[in-house]
Amino acid sequence: MSEWGWLLAPVMASALMSVLLIPLGYRVLSRNMVFADLAVAQWAALGTLASLTLLPGTAILGLNLTSLGFALIAIALISLVMALTERYREALIGMLYVLGASLATLLVSGDPHGAQQLAQTLNGDLLWVGSAQLLPAGLLAVICLIWLRLPGPQQSWLFLPLFALAVTAAVDLAGIYVVFATLIVTPLLICHIAGRSLPTAMLACFGGHLGGLWLSADYDLPAGPAVVVSIVAVAMMLVSFSRLYSGLTRT
Secondary structure: OOOOHHHHHHHHHHHHHHHHHHHHHHHHHHOOOHHHHHHHHHHHHHHHHHHHHHOOOOOHHHHHHHHHHHHHHHHHHHHHHHHHOOOOHHHHHHHHHHHHHHHHHHHOOOOOOHHHHHHHHHHOOHHHOOHHHHHHHHHHHHHHHHHHOOOHHHHHHHHHHHHHHHHHHHHHHHOHHHHHHHHHHHHHHHHHHOOOOHHHHHHHHHHHHHHHHHHHHHHOOOHHHHHHHHHHHHHHHHHHHHHHHHHHHHO
């Protein structure tokens, strides 16, 4: 294997996350529920921390199921908020995120490794993703591509369950920060602001992931923050070039 061959799994994970999360993030922005992805990601991480703290020695499957269970609780609460009120949705969903983060902090406060576990849920460990972790994200990416071709009513009905599964799998791969950046930053800048297509946003997001992984591997930087900064930089550059090109074509 070449010198960079060990990066194949992280690169594959980044590609799958770009395909899986960009369409869902576009829908999140269209529905004006930006805090929802943070809340669901935080509660998925809370489920993992609950398993590690309360049920030490839990197998990987048990961790994933607990994480999904907590994510589904968050989805149920978000659905309730969406059904009951229009004026304060973002504030209430933000409150749900803060509650999940506070519960996570309290849960690990007595653990000597608690700070490390909290940092892991936020920053993730994308650089050291294993090939076995790619299967759930791969299956969900295929499902997401099928979901995009469904009629509108079926898309709406399946959105929240698919969102819970996708965020749970992505948090396991990369942590909350990278999940938020992948879900929101590129769809916001590339699709909603620059008016470009979902495939363009996916490619831009993947490029940001690759840049962050390279920075992390080459300069020994934390993978999560490096990927987030790179995603923002690539998206901003593409928006700038897009506006410059549009200005030149109009003159």
